Amino acid sequence: MRLFTLASAAALLLATPLAHAQQPGPTTSAGPGRITCKAATTCEVGIGTPVKMKFQVNVEALPAADKDRLTKDCKRNGKTPCIVTVQGTEMGDPMKVKAAKITWFN
Secondary structure, X not given: OHHHHHHHHHHHHXXXXXXXXXOOOOEEEEEEEEXXXXXXXXXXXXXXXXXXXXXXXXXXXXXXXXXXXXXXXXXXXXXXXXXXXXXXXXOOOOOEEEEEEEEEOO
């Protein structure tokens, strides 16, 4: 009887679907537009003049050189605006992007 119970428990455990890791969002891009960074990991791309759309951009996954340039050169009160297109994945909202690549236009 005990052998049957262990075998049943093992079969039930194997038949139970495992939790799947959350799939990344669909790929997307934002820009070209002016990017400004409030913090080392969070930036915003404004599209249009005057700005009609704003994308929140998580820049954690970008290479260190791009992150350094963003935090050093692309502040809200910077003299020269940073114009970019950001490619990445949606973060649960079409207006939120986790950046994988950035293309600089200046």
